[in-house]
Ligand SMILES: NC(=O)c1ccc[n+]([C@@H]2O[C@H](COP(=O)([O-])OP(=O)(O)OC[C@H]3O[C@@H](n4cnc5c(N)ncnc54)[C@H](O)[C@@H]3O)[C@@H](O)[C@H]2O)c1
């Protein structure tokens with residue numbers, strides 16, 4: 001194989017790997033700009049060596065793949081990616097190409113030039129006078145046409161390539177593409193982009209989004225097919241809320257809202273998707289009945305009238321000058337939006353012109369994404385320290401010379417885990433590039449001077465816990481482990497297949513053994529580790545959990561140092577150690593009184609808060625609330641089996657407690673340690689039960705009303721509907737009686753409908769229910 005062929009293959013493999021991380025696993029390891037640079041490099045090589053372009057090259061296809069777990073659906077019209085640019089000049093070059101292809105004068109000139117060329121070919125070999133004369137006339141005409149063409153283009157450039165109908169500029173919302181199909185105005189199918197040809201059927205998940213209308217308004221019901229394309233995204237406040245819950249449940253936080261969206265859409269249980277606060281914005285079309293809309297700007301207008309959400313910041317721009325002005329203006333504005341935007345998408349507005357421009361193998365020619373570069377800054381890496389989490393996880397953190405980036409001064413960046421740190425080969429003294437994209441925590445992008453002489457040795461990760469000297473436990477990337485484990489099976493399968501087909505087997509190469517590069521986590525397994533204890537107590541006492549007034553980080557450290565606290569229970573025994581407490585630095589009588597009162601008050605927070613406070617893996621405030629409501633007391637919870645925990649329904653609907661959560665809570669409750677902790681808390685008089693939903697609000701539009709919910713609602717899970725009823729002052733019931741005020745019926749409502757009719761209980765559909773919640777008439 002030639003060097004170039006090898007280089008192309010290596011690059012393609014590398015890009016393919018990044019695609020998988022980005023689209024399938026939703027955890028990219030390089031920035032978009034670096035990714036785009038790799039792709040550009042490949043494109044250049046391939047352009048010079050067209051014979052080496054493989055049909056599955058990343059330059060020839062769109063990155064995602066449909067997932068096995070969902071039904072794959074073929075798109076009626078392909079879903080494309082969009083070409084990127086980071087420079088104003090690329091944008092004007094793009095506009096020029098569009099202009100040349102659609103401006104009537106240039107098109108006329110080009111077709112005449114083509115005609116001249118054909119005539120010239122016809123004259124080839126003829127040497128007589130007539131032919132010479134014809135040739136001269138032809139050349140003169142060609143020169144004339146070329147001059148006219150240049151003039152026309154020069155003028156167009158000055159005016160900003162004023163294409164007929166102009167351009168449309170819209171924010172490029174950073175989310176996940178989806179196609180939504182409406183037939184006679186009803187939502188019938190939602191599909192991800194997948195590989196552009198086939199995507200995943202995510203209809204059920206999309207139905208849970210409030211911004212996805214299940215039925216369109218106005219003229220839409222008279223139109224056979226309306227297929228729109230849009231972006232599903234997670235607004236910033238939802239992203240922060242979801243991350244707070246994940247962190248408090250001991251799970252890894254989402255890296256950014258886009259990854260969070262991709263993850264939530266891939267959930268098999270729509271109730272979980274519903275909990276992520278996703279939203280939709282429509283920005284394009286798939287198949288739409290002919291004659292319905294003629295341009296991008298008209299489409300957006302019609303969508304609004306049909307009740308489909310579009311971006312109010314979209315604007316028609318007559319020229320590239322206006323486009324660039326929009327881009328500049330928007331760079332300021334995007335900071336204040338409550339959703340992530342990574343650029344501006346510009347499109348030729350008129351659909352007939354779009355059709356004339358057509359597509360390349362990956363992109364529409366009539367569309368371009370202008371991307372804002374993520375703010376990055378170089379700085380020096382001073383040290384790497386290890387942070388302890390409440391589950392015992394040790395996370396490497398870079399300490400750097402402070403640097404100003406994306407609006408704040410940054411001096412720490414996370415390195416995630418030892419694998420990541422080793423793959424980036426980050427060492428002390430390096431100049432590193434850091435960035436803050438949609439993420440809250442700054443990231444180290446890469447080392448800028450990896451070939452510098454006299455570089456320090458790689459940092460050796462701790463083999464024992466830096467706080468308690470217990471040997472650490474190392475975990476490796478699950479996917480790599482499966483790959484290694486499954487290799488013999490793959491070899492065998494190939495041999496069998498080859499034997500059947502009567503050919504030489506071509507067994508897959510043996511995957512390399514796991515190394516430090518595959519490390520995904522390092523843990524201190526010692527439950528009594530003081531560093532973990534501090535993190536756990538800190539979590540236990542915080543707001544969303546036991547909410548103990550006066551027990552902050554500093555006080556916890558003091559208590560641990562003085563040996564006054566070694567467990568959660570010890571907190572509730574502190575009143576016996578009053579004398580010791582007063583002696584602590586900066587404490588004094590009054591502060592001790594406050595602290596002890598805070599601890600006393602926390603005793604009655606109830607089971608849900610206690611479960612959330614214990615830092616059990618995967619158990620955050622949502623899961624603990626569902627569990628406490630369902631079981632009512634610790635004893636009832638203790639009596640439940642794993643299979644019951646994972647399958648119980650709250651009033652006929654999925655509880656949202658999947659197998660992972662069920663196993664985690666079960667194991668904790670029945671572990672020696674869990675039992676000891678909970679028994680201790682029980683003896684100390686901590687309330688380990690939960691009042692059933694009687695904690696109704698004392699005001700609201702539903703005050704004093706009882707509502708029963710049945711069937712599947714599009715906008716909420718059963719639990720959420722109940723929570724909304726309570727928040728509005730009402731009482732959610734489970735069985736119908738004469739005392740029931742309303743029956744809220746979703747899809748597949750079943751026998752309760754007949755019973756309601758019998759009892760004379762009014763039935764509400766979802767829209768009427770929402771109207772009632774909002775304080776109006778149903
Ligand atoms: N960092 C990595 O490892 C990595 C890996 C793969 C891809 N990527 C990034 O993803 C890009 C490719 O992803 P892509 O194919 O999804 O392209 P893209 O995200 O750059 O743009 C295309 C998408 O933009 C969306 N979009 C948002 N607002 C829109 C609007 N108003 N109008 C039209 N479309 C709009 C559409 O859903 C469309 O599918 C790469 O260029 C790279 O930047 C990064």
Ligand SMILES: [Zn+2]
Nearest residue numbers: 465468524529
């Ligand atoms: Zn330890």
